[in-house]
Amino acid sequence: MGAGHSPAKTALRDQVRAARRRRPLGAAADFAADVSRVALQWAPVRDAATVAAYVSVGSEPGTGLLLDALVAAGKRVILPVVLPDLDLDWAVYDGPDALAPATRGLYEPTGPRLGRDAIRTADVVLVPGLGVSPAGERLGQGGGCYDRVLPxxxxxxxxxxxxxxxxxxxxxxxxxxxxxxxFALTASGVTPLSQPPVAR
Structure with missing residues (x-):
């Protein structure tokens, strides 16, 4: 069985996705506004020159308002571009009109590609997920993209x-x-997660 596809992870993903589909639309709109405010008040984002983020889709917690707020605050925002091997390239976010439909139902920036190592230029990194443990173990979507990127x-x-x-x-x-x-970033605030040092 491939990485990220253990029966336990698959079951948990199904559970979280079902819960997300049941959320009222109004709650999603409230989240988008609140998380944008919380993120811009968080010191690592407030002090950052470059923020790596992503475009939310479907029932994911909304990041659209956050992306535009980051740009309005003078931040350089880089967004992922999924490569055929499921690794991620990056490009600068130039507004919603500069996004195009892509593979897996995603939206990606249409600007020049910056290369896989562009993630190293980010002062703070915001990633998608379906859940996180108190120790910082993130439940991803199962494609393994961020398993490649985070190291x-x-x-x-x-x-x-x-x-x-x-x-x-x-x-x-x-x-x-x-x-x-x-860290976990939610509409209520930023939660530090207890994680041991990782050798890079």
């Missing part, structure tokens, strides 16, 4: 997974390839 993030760079409040502190099955994240 490239320089030690000491804050990495936060964007989640709904009830998706923080869940029991996430851990596998050897998993890279833990340091």
């Amino acid at each position: 490239r993030v320089p030690a000491g760079t804050p990495v936060a997974v964007v989640l709904f409040d009830d998706e923080v502190g869940v029991a996430v099955p851990s596998e050897p390839h998993d890279v833990r994240v340091g």
Whole structure:
């Protein structure tokens, strides 16, 4: 069975996705506004020159308002571009009109590609997920994209997974390839996660 596809992880993903589909639309809109405010008040984002983020889709916690707020605050925002091997390239976010439909139902920036190592230029990294444990074990979507990316993030760079409040502190099955994240970013605030030092 491939990385990220253990029966326990698959079952937990199904559970979280079902819960997300049941959320009222109004709650999603409220989340988008609140998480944008919370993120811009968080010191690592406030002090950052470059923020790596992503475009939310479907029932994911909304990042659209956050992306535009980051740009309005003078931040350089880089967004992922999925490569055929499921690794990620990056490009600068130039507004919603510069996004195009891409593989897997995603939206990607249309600007020049910056290369896989562009993630190293980010002062803070915001990543998607379906849940996170108190120790920072992130439940991803199962494609393994961020399992490839996170080891490239320089030690000491804050990495936060964007989640709904009830998706923080869940029991996430851990596998050897998993890279833990340091923070959970929700509409209620930023939660530091207890993670041991990782050799990079």
